[in-house]
Amino acid sequence: MDNVFYTRFERHAHAEGLKGLSTHYCPGCGHGLVHKFMAEAIEELGVQDRVVAISPVGCAVFMYYYFDVGNSQAAHGRAPAVGIGHKVANPNSIVISYQGDGDLASIGLAEIMQAAQLGLPMTFIFVNNAIYGMTGGQMAPTTLPGQTTTTTPKGRGRLEGGPLRMAEVIAQLDAPVYVERVALFDNKQRHRAAAAIKKAVRLQVENRGLSFVEVLSECPTHLKLTPIEAEQWVKEQMLPYFPLGVKKDETVEPWFDLGTPTFDPEAVLAAIGAPRTTAPRFGSGFPAHLDPEDVAIKFAGSGGDGAQTIASLANRAAINEGCDSTYIPSYGPESRGGTSYADLHVARGEVLSPAAPEPHVLVAFNPQSLAKFGPKVRSGGIILYDTSVVLEVPPLDPTVQVVGIPFTQIALDLGAVRVKNIVALGAFQAATGIFPAESFLTVIREAFEHNCALLPLNEEAFTWGGRAFEQTKTPAGT
């Protein structure tokens, strides 16, 4: 015999006694029937080698005892997520996610909703028997109103809510292509159930989309009924709440194709944007005139001032010049409008501490930044601030060179207030002489590589910033 079930259930208690050929399910349980229909579908579609069956938590937790396919056993409720992992790992695999009502409709609601909303071609089989089986007869999300369980001893009442109709819920989403509710209680229903499961697998094999089959099933043990009575119970009690039939059936052309992941080094380097050409150097290395080993700089302003952008540009310029450099942003709680400062280090060897609580240079875009960080600047250091907005300079260390430049006004004169940070960068370069202007202009050009229209404005802003600094050196009155 060669079929989709193992010829001996080795994993079932090491196949001791009759367990090698018997399931662990109670007599009359619907799971065995659903398993058989699933096996038939896999066999008829000829996809046994490609199937990955996801076992849930619940009575079907040991589904992997039986199916001679790739098996993956998931945590409670997570089978759809595990299934997605398998499906995207190997789009050619046929993923069948099998879950009960507690697993899918209670603890795993988020996972099944996302899977259904994504709509990858996968097959979901949802076995609804209106009760928790494995934990011993507690209320399920699909338990009927008034139904007695160990956690609804007086019957499911108003406080316990009503049954969740998952087939209808899934069918109202855009992505699933086929949703049907079937049952097992007589020959006709079993025939339909087998056909629905086959179709649900076929739609995946044909790469068309996600299918969801809800199977109303019997749990004679916890309903405390005989198997035949349980069939009747499903028919008479469950059907009024869970109407059978096709809930959604769309014709969709095959679409799912993820391509083959590439490991070609050229493609990978291009994708990650690795620089292929050596950045030109314009300076003579580390700016030792600012500090023998490690220069700390702080750019500070409000969110939107552009302090982060120029810190990042300076970071890149420093690395291009062969120094080690770090840049760390520190935003306020909001990314716009809050306080925003950036710490930059440029080191001869390795930057050790990337923070700049006591910088050599401060660039301040507003009065608050100047008041807060100005007094922290090291003696002999440099402060540049925006005279367009800072009207009063707080008392500062007299050894610090304090330079006011109208960053905002210059930017306005250039026609774009947003380039005030580039004006400041130009002034910073001129005031510190940290690296030549050309090394900053190079990183500015690189940054605007894909937005050439804005490049001239930014180049001009940088140049004007430098020029404004030079003008401050002209003695007053000349």
Place this chain on the structure above:
Amino acid sequence: MATAQTKVRPKPFLFPQLCKACGRCIDACPKHCIEFATEIDPQSGLTPIVVHEDVCNGCGLCFDACPEPYGLMPRTADFEGVDMVVSDPYTTFGARTHGAPQAEDIPDRPVPLPAVEPMVLKGNYAAAVGAMLAGCRHFFGYPITPSTEGAELMAKVLPEMHGVFVQAVSEVATVNMMYGCGGAGLRCMTFTSSPGFSLMLEGISYMVGAEVPGVFVNVMRGGPGLGNIGPEQADISLMCRGLGHGNTHAIVLAPSTPQEMLDLTMEAFALAFRYRNPVVIAGDGYLGQVSGRVTLPTHLVQPGIPAWAVYGDAMHRGNLITSIYIVEADLELHNEKLNRKFADMEAAEQRSACLECDDAEWLVIATNTPGRMAGGAVQQLRAEGVKAGLFRPITLWPFPVDALVPLLERARGIVVVEAGPGQLEDELRLALSKRGTMPPPIHAVRRHGGVLPSLAEIVERVRGLTEVSHG
């Protein structure tokens, strides 16, 4: 109609001991030719059904009503003369649990990478680039500050490599997608931060139990609860001692620069697959955001597929990914196997870095960004003539105690610097205690809530100790 009349339809066959006596076939039979036997089957202890074949017309409806895979089935030639007492199914159905071929490892392949200029990357980006160079083409994640840039870069770049980026519905779903993708034998990862990492712990326990590899970058932020988005190191206990329920451990790598974010992420994938276990990269919020120079490696990895994977093809059909061992003896054996693996990791995977440790009298122990601050402090202390050294654990679990112990002979004191409540110190003390090593006095510099210990605080603390000991 002619065929229906001439076709011989097989009648039912049943090994009576495999009948659970549910009676669903009785209800299904339109000819009423099935009933319960009156005698108990000695093997099953139940009263199986019997089929009155003289009435049966072979309609087959009972086959589809029987829930057992080896219950009622069509009587074919296979069953001619079989022993009706199934003592061992192999004697009946052949000695073969499954028809799948033997799986073999498809090995990883290193691919030379052309030399390129250093990149300027923030820590989160560097880890993402490291993952891509390590052959990771599958990313699952849920956005959380301050780790999100890593996910964003993966979302942008992975599709260009025909990789897959999935934004999961939650961290809970994330880790389970990783369970699936890692279970398929592929390299996958996530970026998260402390609250998100908490949510992933359930799944990490399953991954350890089922021996599924995967890489988690936890860019630690301020806690507990929602805390804030500043840098903290208060998940160390969680990562080293609390990876979900049960007997779990994972190698925890602690980078301190963007370069190490890249290098250690690449290393993490190798370790995850070497040990079939998750690996955690412990970053901090500051490291995630700090930009620096990053040099790319000489090779990238084109990953293979391990023999154990559930890939969804013929070769891997016989495989199973599970953490259930329902028989106690089996689960004990499985735990003993995991324990051997954990012991191997402890013996072989300790990593650390030293700065000025050789003659150090005052050992500063710090990791991640505080490790950088501590490095600066040690240099400043050396300039002042204080014999200070930095011991920087790169693996937090296993704690690199082997490299530390020889340094303790000369040490007059240890100062553990951390952005947290002393969890690094706990790991240190536990490792020394297990070794039976009595350490010199252990002092601490601790900040919390997103505040990092500053270089000045560390210098001051060590300087204070030297003054006390001189006085």
